[in-house]
Amino acid sequence: MKRSKINALIRDAIAFCKAHQFQLPPFAFWSPDDWKRKGSEADEIRDCMLGWDLTDFGTGEFEKTGLALFTIRNGHPAADRYVKTYCEKLLLIGEDQVTPMHFHWAKSEDIINRGGGNLLVQLYNATEDEQLADTDVTVSTDGVRRTVKAGEIVRLTPGESITLARRVYHKFWGETGKGMVLGGEVSAVNDDTTDNRFLEPLGRFPAIEEDEPPLHLLCSEYPKEGSEN
Numbered sequence: 001m002k003r004s005k006i007n008a009l010i011r012d013a014i015a016f017c018k019a020h021q022f023q024l025p026p027f028a029f030w031s032p033d034d035w036k037r038k039g040s041e042a043d044e045i046r047d048c049m050l051g052w053d054l055t056d057f058g059t060g061e062f063e064k065t066g067l068a069l070f071t072i073r074n075g076h077p078a079a080d081r082y083v084k085t086y087c088e089k090l091l092l093i094g095e096d097q098v099t100p101m102h103f104h105w106a107k108s109e110d111i112i113n114r115g116g117g118n119l120l121v122q123l124y125n126a127t128e129d130e131q132l133a134d135t136d137v138t139v140s141t142d143g144v145r146r147t148v149k150a151g152e153i154v155r156l157t158p159g160e161s162i163t164l165a166r167r168v169y170h171k172f173w174g175e176t177g178k179g180m181v182l183g184g185e186v187s188a189v190n191d192d193t194t195d196n197r198f199l200e201p202l203g204r205f206p207a208i209e210e211d212e213p214p215l216h217l218l219c220s221e222y223p224k225e226g227s228e229n
Helices: 003-019 032-036 040-047
Strands: 051-055 067-074 086-093 099-103 109-116 119-125 137-141 144-148 153-156 161-164 168-174 181-188
Touching: 003 051, 003 067, 003 086, 086 168, 109 119, 109 153, 109 168, 119 137, 137 153, 153 161
Parallel strands: none
Antiparallel strands: 051 067, 067 086, 086 181, 099 168, 109 161, 109 181, 119 153, 119 168, 137 144, 137 161
């Protein structure tokens, strides 16, 4: 992805959040120069990969296959000094913009439609060899247990959510003609470096073409503390 594209997407995300009165934390607006001056007091943001996270999953087609996220809070799978055992993310999902089929080995999660358009979620169980099973899938939507057929699509309107257990394959996208979705995720501790099993091989973090300076750093780009000099 070009840096200019990432910068534009972050600007759009900030404006969309503002329009929906969703307030981002202060570190969402730190500049690269701000980061150079941050010491160990910001280690939790660095170590737990909080902040902006935009990906095209290595496809080069962000609008078709991509996702803009902001990790608000998270623990760490290995660092005991961080007390959080949970994660919260903001998901900005465009119309027909697909997050590809995947599951998680370690974390369970709630996917939430907090506003905007409708969110469509397709579901499968995983087989023992991590392919798509043809068995019915049991999930919870806002505390109500429901069973759907393999490959069925669940529609989440604003305010609705779905709970996904470990090893439940899912892909999601914004419904055509309904506008961008202000999505949320509440989960166990998140580790995007090891806990995503995509059905098809995909990259989780983008390769970046530096065609202009970054507006805000992505969570995978933070410098070490005290790196101003």
